Amino acid sequence: MMKEGGCRPRAASPLKWLTQRPTRVTRAWCSGPASPAPADLWSTLKKALFIIGSSTIVFVALRNSLTYHLQHFWGASGDFWQHQWDKILHTYGDNPFTFMVYGTTIVSYVVYWTVGLLYTFVDMTGYPAILKRYKIQPGTNEPVETWKLIKCILWVNFNQIFVGVPFSMACFYLLRLRGWDESRQLPTFHWVIIELIICILMEEIGFYYSHRLFHHRMLYKHFHKMHHEWQSPISITAIYAHPLEHALSNMMPVFLGPLLMGSHVATIWLWVSLALLSTLNAHSGYHLPFFPSPEAHDFHHLKFNQCYGVLGVLDLLHGTDDKFRASKCFSRHLMMLSLVPPREAYPDVLPKGKVIRGKQCYDQPSEDSQ
Template sequence: MDFHSKLQTTWTDIITTYRPGVVELVANAIVQTIGFVIPAAIYMLIDVVFPRFSQRHKIQAYRRQPTRQQILHCVKISLFNHLLVLALHGVMLYMKGFEHSFIISDAPIPSLTTFVGDFVFALLAREVSFYYVHRALHHPSIYAYVHKMHHRYITPVAFAAEYAHPVEHILANVLPIALPLYLKGAHALTLLAFVAFELWEAAADHSGYDFLKLPPAELHDLHHEKFRVNYGTIGLMDWIHGTDTVGWDRPKGDKAN
């Protein structure tokens, strides 16, 4: 029996044993933990367990790193946002009835071709939607009330990926990831896999390290340092709009180095 068949058998056992809404909620909690909380904690532990390695590979100067108190505050708010999303998800499923699910879970699992196609679609949809939401959050009439909170960490750490105003967390961190595949009608496993990937990417982008080079954390780290640059996630929309260079919004000849 190949991997696809084994996965199909396991998934069928799960959805026939438990109510669809329960499967969706529990799966979301597991994905949040595996995709973000554990990787973010590992990135944070590098500072403690491998301090010399940490100092060599930090993108920004070690003296600029947040204090222990600031990091603990960041972790607390980040975890609160995760619990908030889970609670809202649970309330929505409760109102709908746990016999039902918001995502497609009872169909055969997708083929590899379908999975890859949906994954690429989601990557592009997330890049486009996040870019414009993020640019909007930087508008002067909005920034001070919502997005300024996220930029408290000029030198980010992994948990800072979810350190945000609850409104921003929903609009910028949750919907651009989950909504495109939901509207497309993708299978639950595809959606869960993509959410896990994006959560890990968010932790890596904010980790302050770029020793893996994928994702290129330097791009978003520079955004936290300089603010008005690199609004997207993979760099595509910034390249299209020319916002991938510090000083893009200044007159020619007056760009920062």
């Protein structure tokens, strides 16, 4: 049966809220016969495999040279890092519970607030002024509202202490149950690289599906709505979230990799630090030169139902980045290797008479408009 206007209704699915693309009827859907779902999935899967395959070829080609130099950084004197680790063990004792629970909490707290407060200083003072050119949403949080900032700081500290410590305790006992590396010897450089790759992939899977779950209408208003109070995020809003969401969608995906691999606590500290640096950058509101692009997650805060993942692979597979890819923001979604701000390198094509006032991201111009 056809709807008025000739558009065929899409088939209902029990997993519609998780797997189906946005259901708003568009001209593209009405312009011709709908493609079968398996063919559409295969098309996006081929794109993802191309990206992963190309990256793998480049990695293999550069492996010997890259790992040679990084190996020297890891331990220029052969046992430099092991010597530093031995000093930590000698100073604080060799208690795995203490290192996993309290050590992880301290490391994450120091990394989060060291970087987060640097960004907050810029947001509050506007200094150095040149950084305004790198704002993703110009004119927003200049300066940040004081009461919103205080509320954010209080909630983040609550999550780090009253959610983070119990969660780390649970992680310790799960690692003990699984069996993990409790030795005094640090893992080799190459094994750490392998574990970090697994951790990144597991975080992408865990975060994408848990994050999208919290966007379901039954959960959003009770939990995730709190995080989306910031339509234009700042760095320290990275873990400004309901405590349940912080445990299940922020911390759990990061822990999946170490749990699967039975990682050494030093590797866990390194991985947690990298994950925090990534999310602080993604929420910063600035697209700085030589930094990974935060455009996708900033677009998520702006548009709400796009770009749920970290790497973007699952967004591509599920079609939850289609509006992002159709916008001018997508052209800026790359690591800038020059000092030219992304908005100047890839300017918006503004409708006639319009000016940028912060919360716009105009669509790519069509061929007809050029």
